[in-house]
Amino acid sequence: MNFGAIRAIFLYEMARFFRTLTQSLISPVISTSLYFVVFGAAIGSRIDEVEGVSYGAFIVPGLIMLSVMTQATSNASFGIYFPKFIGTIYEHLSAPVNFIEITIGYVGAAATKSLIIGVIILVTAGFFVDLQIAHPVAMVAFLLLTCISFALLGFIIGIWAGNFEQLQLIPLLVITPLVFLGGSFYSITMLPPAWQVVTLFNPVVYLISGFRWAFFGTADVPVAISLIAITVFTGLCLAAIWWIFKTGWRLRQ
Amino acid sequence: MPAIVKVTDLTKRYNDGFEALKGVNLEIEEGEIIALLGPNGAGKTTLISTICGITMPTSGTITVGGYDTVTKYREARAQIGLVPQELNLEPxxxxxxxxxxxxxxxxxxxxxxxxKEVLTELSLGDKLDAGIRTLSGGMKRRVLIAKALSHEPRVLFLDEPTAGVDVELRKEMWAVVDKLRANGTTIILTTHYIEEAEAIADRIAVINKGEILLVERKDELMRQMGQKVLRIELTAPIAEIPEALAAYGLSLGEDGCMLDYTYDVTGERTGITRLLGDLAGAGLKMRDLHTKQSSLEEIFVGLVKEGA
Structure with missing residues (x-):
């Protein structure tokens, strides 16, 4: 194992994160605060409670998930797409590293960044609403798994993308709608019965439900299924990455 | 001494069916500078990329320092530094x-x-923390060389180090290569400038259409394949070449004062003595004589055309 290479990639990516601190950190915090103002204060004042939790607090897990998923995906996809775009990928291909090391470096950095952002949003939320965390260990586990699995997904997108439009395509067309429709701002029990069934095909539902359970002890779907869902998703991403590097798809002819 | 880089029966066929390398064999000795000389699209970059691990060989084997580049890629690649053709740097x-x-x-x-030492050696000592976007093209090229040398490789690959570079920068690059060689680094460079191969290489491999046409020491190549031209200046112009000299294949310069005789230095007889005798016999008076060795360029063009 070339730990030096993992360290080099990780530190290099983190350095980029800290160099562009404004866009990488402050913008998610501002947008989250805006969500609180709009959904928590403006709309939330007309909704008293959802499943026994004040609406302001109810949306916190969903908001964190929203940011963590989009940030993990975009950071990881950009991290690996940029060397491809600018041509410096030759270095990764000619260095004594294997795909596991490259993946750990990029995905590790992207997951770390999104974790930092997630924690900052959690802290920011603490200023707006009263928060209690019923199952802290499960909360951390769900958060970590989400950071890692969506960073893996982003990594795949970054390798697949042939231009900047494609890089934005999946996050914009797939992830954002799934997250919004995945119960970030509502409980799926609030939906008409037919839509409750449809929504069960949205994988994000399981993540948000599980994460919310860790906070408030109530869930839309059983926690065990949430855990299985995220594990399967992570496994699928890992399998895809293994296949990409094995065949050299989009990377090495 | 075993070769530091050994390429055996290497072929490379891209996914679109294009066969970039058709059975390449090449051995590179430690400490030498070898130039891969060939026209655009000859397979030079593919050969280098395949040795360095950027593309995978279709068949054949490559070893670097005795390690197979596919099965022992870590050991093999650890010894290689690669300077790509494009100025691929994050601005x-x-x-x-x-x-x-x-x-x-x-x-x-x-x-x-x-x-710091490497960068300073490459005259970048005062640019250590400068933004790469502010550097000139020549400086960027040297940053790429520094990156390739950063892990102390034994073999350095330079892909078209002076493509699109002005004369002064090219000379500067050659000086850099000279310095590296003095440190004992083996250097493999690709170029389509004959002048470059002639100026810095110990050996030259001519490559065209995915095949190595020949590998030879530069001086040997020029001696063996070289043709020389004997230029005879006459004291008075002549209208045409006298009949008695027809067999020599002479060519007459425009002003009628210049006669060129081409001969092969490797031939048993160059025919010079007889020619000079016949010239005197034909009543031509000579003012001056000089000989000219044909350049690598002429050799190269001859080879590539022959292969076509």
Missing amino acids: FETPMRTTRFSRGLFGKPPNDAYL
Whole structure:
């Protein structure tokens, strides 16, 4: 194992994160605060409670998930797409590293960044609403798994993308709608019965439900299924990455 | 001494069916500078990329320092530094940061003192923390060389180091290559400038259409394949070549005062003595004589045309 290479990639990516601190950190915090103002204060004042939790607090897990998923995906996809775009990928291909090391470096950095952002949003939320965390260990586990699995997904997108439009395509067309429709701002029990069934095909539902359970002890779907869902998703991403590097798809002819 | 780089029966067929390398055999000795000379699209970059691991060989084997580049890729690649053809650098990085990253990628422990030394040696000592976007093309090329040297490789690949570079920068690059060689680094460079191969290489491999046409020591190549031209200046112009001299295949210059005789230095007889005798016999008076060795360019063009 070339730990030096993992360290080099990780530190290099983190350095980029800290160099562009404004866009990488402050913008998610501002947008989250805006969500609180709009959904928590403006709309939330007309909704008293959802499943026994004040609406302001109810949306916190969903908001964190929203940011963590989009940030993990975009950071990881950009991290690996940029060397491809600018041509410096030759270095990764000619260095004594294997795909596991490259993946750990990029995905590790992207997951770390999104974790930092997630924690900052959690802290920011603490200023707006009263928060209690019923199952802290499960909360951390769900958060970590989400950071890692969506960073893996982003990594795949970054390798697949042939231009900047494609890089934005999946996050914009797939992830954002799934997250919004995945119960970030509502409980799926609030939906008409037919839509409750449809929504069960949205994988994000399981993540948000599980994460919310860790906070408030109530869930839309059983926690065990949430855990299985995220594990399967992570496994699928890992399998895809293994296949990409094995065949050299989009990377090495 | 075993070759530091050994390429055996290497073929490379791209996914679109294009056969870029058709059975290449090449041995490179430690400490030498070898130039892969060939026209655009000859397969030079494919050959280098395949040795370095950027593309995978279709068949055949490559060893670097005795390690197979596919099965023992870590050991093999650890010994290779690659300077790509394009100026592939992140504009917002600095020479110091980017070389540090390269060294790390090769799993070497951090050593900023060494990296500073390399960059300074490449006349970038005052640009260590400058933004790469502010550097000139020549400086960027040297940053790429520093990156390739950051992990202390034994073999350095330079892909078209002076493509699109002005004369002064090219000379500067040659001086850099000379310095590297003095440090004992083996250098493999690709070029389509004959002048470059002639100026810095110990050996020259001519490659065209995915095949190595020949590998030869540069001086040997020029001696063996070289044709020389004997130019005879006459005291008075002549209208046409006298009948008695027809057999020599002479060519007459425009002003009628210049006769060119082409001969092969490897031939048993060059025919010079007889020619000079016949010239005197034909009543022509000579003012001056000089000989000219044909350049690599002429040899190269001859070879590539022959292969076509």
